[in-house]
Amino acid sequence: AAAAETEAVKNKWTMYITVVDDSGLPVYIERIDETQLGSFEVSMEKARSAVLFKRPTKVFEDQVAGGRAGVLKLPGALPVEGGIPLMADGKVIGGIGVSGGTSSQDGQVAQAGVAALETMLKAGK
Secondary structure (H helix, E strand, O other): OHHHHHHHHHOOOOOEEEEEEOOOOEEEEEEOOOOOOOHHHHHHHHHHHHHHHOOOHHHHHHHHHOOOHHHHHOOOOOOOOOEEEEEEOOEEEEEEEEEOOOHHHHHHHHHHHHHHHHHHHHHOO
16 A cells, blocks of 8 residues: 555545455555545455456456446446456456556556555565
8 A cells, every 4th residue: 555655645645545355355554645535435445346357457447448338337347447356366356456547547547556566566575
């Protein structure tokens, strides 16, 4: 989450950053000053969606953009970039969800968090 926050602040983006565990329950929530309050629930849903379906929410966004409207009926699948599962040893251990900017900005910040986790896991092995 700290790496995600650093990426957001570096770009002067106000965002919510939410990390959930492997059951979709929140373990960390960060709100950068002046972030719109509506982004809290969106960040939570992005993180949960990434855990529930074991894939980034961008996958759903791309499917909808490609005409697969049925994705919109999947319970818990939020088709907006910014949610990414957190993986360790090939298993989902949680998810990160970011909201407050454009879809691509949210995805960029979430990916910064994922990259930091991957670096930490590699260093620990």
